[in-house]
Amino acid sequence: MPRVLRYARLLGVGVLGVSLLSGCVANNQAASHTAITVDSSAADCAISANEAPAGSIRFTVTNSGDQVTEFYLLADDGLRIVGEAENIGPGLSRDLVVQLDAGSYFTACKPGMTGDGVGKAEFTATKTDAAATMDVDLAAQIDTANTSYSSYVSDQIDQLVTGTDSFAAAYESRDDDTARSLYASTRVHWERVETIAESFGDLDPKLDLREADLEEGQNWTGWHAIEKDLWPQDAESGFEAYSAEKRAALTRQLVADTATLQDKVEGLTFTLSQRTNGAIGLLDEVATGKVTGEEETWSHTDLWDFQANVDGAKVLYDGVRPILLKTHAELATSLDTEFASLQTLLDAQRVGDGFKLYTDLTPAEIRALADQVNAVGEPLNGLTAALVL
Numbered sequence: 001m002p003r004v005l006r007y008a009r010l011l012g013v014g015v016l017g018v019s020l021l022s023g024c025v026a027n028n029q030a031a032s033h034t035a036i037t038v039d040s041s042a043a044d045c046a047i048s049a050n051e052a053p054a055g056s057i058r059f060t061v062t063n064s065g066d067q068v069t070e071f072y073l074l075a076d077d078g079l080r081i082v083g084e085a086e087n088i089g090p091g092l093s094r095d096l097v098v099q100l101d102a103g104s105y106f107t108a109c110k111p112g113m114t115g116d117g118v119g120k121a122e123f124t125a126t127k128t129d130a131a132a133t134m135d136v137d138l139a140a141q142i143d144t145a146n147t148s149y150s151s152y153v154s155d156q157i158d159q160l161v162t163g164t165d166s167f168a169a170a171y172e173s174r175d176d177d178t179a180r181s182l183y184a185s186t187r188v189h190w191e192r193v194e195t196i197a198e199s200f201g202d203l204d205p206k207l208d209l210r211e212a213d214l215e216e217g218q219n220w221t222g223w224h225a226i227e228k229d230l231w232p233q234d235a236e237s238g239f240e241a242y243s244a245e246k247r248a249a250l251t252r253q254l255v256a257d258t259a260t261l262q263d264k265v266e267g268l269t270f271t272l273s274q275r276t277n278g279a280i281g282l283l284d285e286v287a288t289g290k291v292t293g294e295e296e297t298w299s300h301t302d303l304w305d306f307q308a309n310v311d312g313a314k315v316l317y318d319g320v321r322p323i324l325l326k327t328h329a330e331l332a333t334s335l336d337t338e339f340a341s342l343q344t345l346l347d348a349q350r351v352g353d354g355f356k357l358y359t360d361l362t363p364a365e366i367r368a369l370a371d372q373v374n375a376v377g378e379p380l381n382g383l384t385a386a387l388v389l
Contacts, residue, residue, distance in 0.1 A: 033058035033097060033385065038107070040069040040088065045109030045119025053128040054102040056273075056388050061085050062093040067112040073098060074106040078120070081199060083277065086113070087288055097384040099273040100125040114215075138323065145319040146270045152315055153193050157262050160189035164258045168251035171226060174244075180230055184301035184354065187223060191308030192315070193265075195281040200264050206257045210297065221253045224297070231298035272320065276384040279316035282309045283377045291370045293358040303355035306369075307346055314339055317380070320387060328386045331379055338376040345372055 033056040039046040042065040061071040070086040073096065082105060085096040102125050110117040163186030170178040190197060190208065198204040205213075207222040214220055229247070233239040242250070270278075289295040290306035317335060324332040345368055349356045361369075 035060065038062065038071055038109070039064050040071060040109040040111065040119075041065045042067070042111050043118055045071070045107060045117070045121070047107050047119075047121060047123070050122060051124040051126055054100055054125040055128060056097065056099050057125070058385065059083075059085065059096045059098075059107075060093055061088055061096065061109075063088045063090050065111050066090050070110045070113050070117075071096060072106075072108045072110065072117065073123070074108065074120075076104040076106075078106045086284065095381070095385065097273065097277075097388060099271065099388050102127040138326070141323055142272055145323070146272070146275065149270055149275055149316065149319055150268055153196055153265055153268065156189045156193045157265050160186065161258055161262050163189060164255060168255050171230070172247050172251040174247075176230055179226075180299070183223075183227065183230065183299060184296075184304035187301075188304055188308035188311075190223075191285075191305045192312035194285055194309065194312065195278040196265065196268070197261055200261065203257060203261060203264070207254070207261070210295070212294070212297075221250060222257070223254070226250055226254070227296065227298050233298070272323075273384055273388045275316050276320060276387055279313040279383060280377075280380055282313040282316070283373060283380055285309045287370075287373050287377065291366065291373055293366075296358065300357040300359045301355075302358040303346070303349055307355065310339075310342060310346065313376075313380070317383070320383070323387060324383075331382060331386055334379040335376070335383075338372070338379060342369075342372045342376050345369055 034052040036052060036057060036059050037048040038059055038061040040061055040063050047059075059071065059073065061069075063069045067090065069088050070084060071088070071094075072084050073082040075082055082100075083096050083098045085094045088094045105123040105125065106120055107123045108117040108120040163182060167179055167182040167186050170176075170182060194208075197207070205218075205222075208224065209218075209220065209222055210224050211220065211228065228239070229242045286306055286309045290302045290309060293300070293302050295305050296302045317339070321332055321335075324335075346355075349361070349365070
């Protein structure tokens with residue numbers, strides 16, 4: 001699950017108050033971008049240019065080190081995340097496409113996907129008189145899609161707040177059966193908009209950090225800290241059930257942090273590039289946690305999260321699909337097919353209103369899900385570059 005920075009996804013700029021230009025689409029033309037290369041090694045993050053004209057910029061990140069790496073584009077304070085390319089294996093490359101206003105930014109890499117990163121450097125998007133053009137109908141379509149998604153996010157967070165209040169009340173009062181029954185069904189609202197929640201600095205790890213990703217001395221709070229207490233542990237683990245005081249502290253923090261998230265998303269607006277990159281980020285969440293069973297270590301409710309991430313990615317894709325049909329119909333057809341195939345595999349694992357536990361899946365079922373996530377991810381990774389000029 002998310003770490004500080006590690007899983008802060010690609011929606012960050014608009015969420016954090018650094019203005020992005022609206023994505024522009026040219027009918028039946030390949031999107032054009034300023035191309036910049038990044039070499040991420042064990043000790044450096046070498047970028048081919050430290051400035052580029054404002055607008056659409058494609059960072060092609062190549063990992064020349066021996067650990068999986070990530071690349072970050074940060075806002076002018078050096079902390080807030082504008083965009084991220086993650087899970088880049090040794091010898092592999094990955095693109096990050098962003099639409100930037102003129103201003104100051106920072107670039108950095110994180111070999112091993114832990115720690116403070118290396119090679120942090122200033123990057124400038126310079127003012128330009130050039131302006132991409134698009135027809136009025138297309139512009140209106142983009143505005144409508146962005147507004148609709150803002151409403152979707154608000155609705156999901158509202159439901160998250162309501163569900164969290166009920167879950168926390170049950171857990172604190174030691175009604176563990178009720179708390180366990182509410183755990184997965186409440187978390188789906190988080191997972192559907194996870195890429196947005198992860199944009200708010202340390203709020204994401206406060207709410208959703210896994211035990212395996214704790215750093216030395218870090219205070220562990222949030223859903224997974226409570227999950228460990230709710231589900232029985234192996235006798236050999238040495239785990240001691242939480243005291244009433246610790247339960248109360250964890251529930252107060254969970255409720256407060258969720259309310260903070262609700263405040264932060266109020267009135268948010270999104271650009272085309274933020275939305276397309278957000279869909280990519282949600283599928284990355286599936287690939288790096290849910291399909292591996294690493295997300296829900298004790299409850300094994302990973303498939304609820306899996307479905308919710310797919311839901312969120314599909315909502316984001318469906319919002320831009322009418323635009324894609326005008327500009328890149330072949331890509332839309334591919335995404336339609338691969339999303340449908342993934343949903344068919346997920347539906348086969350349903351039990352009542354939920355899903356099988358991850359531990360009940362066969363190796364063949366896990367492999368089929370993983371392969372289909374990759375099948376969706378390949379065309380989805382081209383979505384931003386296809387639509388944003």
